[in-house]
Amino acid sequence: MSDLLGRLRTRGWRLTAQRRVVAEVLDGDHIHLTADEVHARAVRRLPEISRATVYNTLGELVNLGEVAEVSTDHRAKRYDPNAHRPHHHLLCARCGAIRDVHPVGDPLADLPESERFGFSVSEVELTYRGVCPDCAA
Amino acid sequence: MSDLLGRLRTRGWRLTAQRRVVAEVLDGDHIHLTADEVHARAVRRLPEISRATVYNTLGELVNLGEVAEVSTDHRAKRYDPNAHRPHHHLLCARCGAIRDVHPVGDPLADLPESERFGFSVSEVELTYRGVCPDCAA
């Protein structure tokens, strides 16, 4: 996320207060906020920012490959600024906590040709579920 | 899915026309319908069946472990009658086609202890994405 704004400027992005705030809110590790959570935090810094703008900006960041969409539960999408180093997710079935994880090996290699049905397979998403230490206590 | 209705009856399920129709609609291989698709097909056999009943019945089947909920895209949940033999999914990014797949190896074993953050991990969901033969042509 470090020099996100610089990278975006060179791509012709118009730098507005709203976009700056959305980028700031997304900064950090193990960040997986919903659009409404992003909006709530953005409003603290820029009270007049609209929900529509947050959705627009998140969508653009996803298209540019700067942010990844994550579907953990069947609820709202979550937005992950850690899009540059590929990773997977571990989540707590009780409280919804999410951690970035890096399994060993390549799950793509585990899908034999006979199980590909003629598809050209390019991507794999892996979600581990369990109970976190806090919820187990 | 074979003797689903029999199994449900022994569990004290009241056997109604609506539930029978929902079960019939879900019968088959590589079936991953949304609730509204289930409703549309059910209506053909039982015109007065309501959306609420379809949702209720699907929810019950999921709780009983007879049907699995699958979240492929970020849209509607899909209902998978193939809940008894565990499997994963391969889907086409263009047309949304979904196939059941069985990767080799155990993805659970690929998550080292150091990447578990104290969680007790019990479940793993694996989704492959690509382009199906029809869409590639």
Add this chain to the structure above:
DNA sequence: TACTTGACTTGGACTTCGTCCATTGTAGGA
């Protein structure tokens, strides 16, 4: 600095997916 303009933002209407609930109907046992 002031001007200009196309890109950006806004709020509210709208859509989709799903839940909830009061009322009505009925499966299955007595």
Add this chain to the structure above:
DNA sequence: TCCTACAATGGACGAAGTCCAAGTCAAGTA
């Protein structure tokens, strides 16, 4: 056949997200 607890209904409601016409403004130009 009758009873009644469980199930079905449809319409209101809610959450998440999209769309649009109108207003605003970033940044290039002079």
